[in-house]
Amino acid sequence: MRNIARIMLGIGMAGLLAATSLASGHEGAKEMTGPAKARHDAMETVKDHFVPLVKMVKGAAPFDAATVKKNAEVIAKKLEEASKLFPEGSDKGKTRAKPEIWTNRAEFDAIMKTAIEKAKALMNVDSPDKLAPAVMELGGKGCKACHEKFRKPKDEM
Amino acid sequence: MGKSERKIRTWHIVLGIFALLVIGVAVAYRQLSQPLPESAIPADYKPDIENGRIIYTAGGCISCHRGIGPHVELPAGGRKLKIPGGEITVPNITPDEKTGIGKWRAVDFLTALRRGLGLDGTHYIPAFPYTSYAWMTTKDILDLYHYLKTLAPVRNETPLDTHRFDRFALAFWKWLALPKRPFRPVPGKSEEWNRGAYLVLGPGHCGECHTPRNSIFIPDRRRWLAGAPHLSEKGHVPSLRGLKRRGRYKDVNDLFQALKYGESLGYEDISSGGMGEVQRNISKLPDADIRAIATYLMSLE
Numbered sequence: 001m002r003n004i005a006r007i008m009l010g011i012g013m014a015g016l017l018a019a020t021s022l023a024s025g026h027e028g029a030k031e032m033t034g035p036a037k038a039r040h041d042a043m044e045t046v047k048d049h050f051v052p053l054v055k056m057v058k059g060a061a062p063f064d065a066a067t068v069k070k071n072a073e074v075i076a077k078k079l080e081e082a083s084k085l086f087p088e089g090s091d092k093g094k095t096r097a098k099p100e101i102w103t104n105r106a107e108f109d110a111i112m113k114t115a116i117e118k119a120k121a122l123m124n125v126d127s128p129d130k131l132a133p134a135v136m137e138l139g140g141k142g143c144k145a146c147h148e149k150f151r152k153p154k155d156e157m
Numbered sequence: 158m159g160k161s162e163r164k165i166r167t168w169h170i171v172l173g174i175f176a177l178l179v180i181g182v183a184v185a186y187r188q189l190s191q192p193l194p195e196s197a198i199p200a201d202y203k204p205d206i207e208n209g210r211i212i213y214t215a216g217g218c219i220s221c222h223r224g225i226g227p228h229v230e231l232p233a234g235g236r237k238l239k240i241p242g243g244e245i246t247v248p249n250i251t252p253d254e255k256t257g258i259g260k261w262r263a264v265d266f267l268t269a270l271r272r273g274l275g276l277d278g279t280h281y282i283p284a285f286p287y288t289s290y291a292w293m294t295t296k297d298i299l300d301l302y303h304y305l306k307t308l309a310p311v312r313n314e315t316p317l318d319t320h321r322f323d324r325f326a327l328a329f330w331k332w333l334a335l336p337k338r339p340f341r342p343v344p345g346k347s348e349e350w351n352r353g354a355y356l357v358l359g360p361g362h363c364g365e366c367h368t369p370r371n372s373i374f375i376p377d378r379r380r381w382l383a384g385a386p387h388l389s390e391k392g393h394v395p396s397l398r399g400l401k402r403r404g405r406y407k408d409v410n411d412l413f414q415a416l417k418y419g420e421s422l423g424y425e426d427i428s429s430g431g432m433g434e435v436q437r438n439i440s441k442l443p444d445a446d447i448r449a450i451a452t453y454l455m456s457l458e
Contacts, residue, residue: 096392147433156393
């Protein structure tokens with residue numbers, strides 16, 4: 001009884017899975033190229049300058065207004081660069097950019113704009129108590145907002 | 158006995174076995190379609206609305222059941238949900254009499270979450286994660302029911318897509334997939350660890366995405382939370398095992414902060430693939446519960 005049900009369902013589900021995996025296909029490219037690579041590099045730089053600020057918020061590094069200003073400036077500059085690196089058709093090949101960026105461009109651009117504004121606002125933070133809210137605004141309304149909607153899941157475990 | 162007589166006799170036996178099989182399947186199906194009896198509700202049960210709200214948050218019910226337009230903050234349903242092999246309309250679970258759960262008794266709700274059965278005996282498809290919710294305690298399910306009853310009713314028709322054969326097969330699939338009893342704390346583990354395990358296993362239904370499924374789509378408990386292909390997008394859902402060993406999170410506090418603040422504090426791995434929404438729900442839980450989840454997950458090797 002249990003086995004019959006197992007086999008019956010197994011065949012059905014396997015067929016279903018095969019159909020979906022065939023339909024989704026595969027885009028082979030192993031290395032990032034062109035705009036995908038350029039924007040990835042820009043975002044990596046953003047991350048490298050955001051992480052030290054998060055450390056300050058968590059108290060793992062001392063507050064330093066000069067570093068905040070310098071890092072926020074780089075973040076703003078790199079985000080502006082990155083925002084111009086999503087040309088039509090660059091969702092092909094190795095990238096975590098979702099096709100929705102291009103079907104929903106206005107929303108994508110609006111979040112990018114917000115992120116740049118938040119990064120610029122972060123440049124003016126001159127006291128430790130203002131740092132956490134400013135960092136979280138950028139991280140939440142910039143990074144998170146965009147990645148939630150427009151970034152594919154990783155391809156690894 | 159003549160040759161033809163023997164032939165007839167053989168046929169009788171074959172037909173008899175076949176008939177028995179059909180009757181057996183029919184009886185089994187009937188059994189599997191039975192709602193829970195009224196007596197499933199403990200006589201001394203008293204609703205705790207605040208606990209119901211916590212379970213509602215832990216379950217992230219709003220994420221799938223979210224209404225459209227003016228009802229975006231209520232679980233009025235109506236959105237399309239991509240599932241392997243198709244698309245469904247998410248039901249309205251506000252207490253509207255006609256289109257929601259207004260007419261549902263507590264025991265109907267218990268039957269839905271624990272057995273994946275609708276009011277009319279419909280076998281729900283597992284996009285409604287009852288295989289996780291069945292781990293929940295009766296009290297938590299009933300508190301959730303009473304919390305939902307406090308929400309504003311929204312009139313919004315959300316038709317169930319019914320495929321007769323699918324529902325028939327589902328009855329047997331559920332028999333294999335549903336846990337046989339609710340969660341029981343693991344002796345020797347701390348209260349915090351057990352709370353975390355419960356939230357992850359039951360209401361949080363983390364295993365629905367993070368645990369790989371076997372050939373018949375049942376989450377494989379031997380590979381519990383070990384990561385799986387994403388169900389509705391390309392890419393993978395990460396493993397939650399060995400988070401410390403693999404350097405994903407430093408310690409319990411690190412994961413606690415990740416779950417509470419997400420990418421607003423730079424935890425970039427928990428935004429994509431739907432996790433951003435899950436994290437937002439988790440962030441609304443009491444700190445003690447978030448910490449319990451982190452404690453449990455960091456203990457998985």
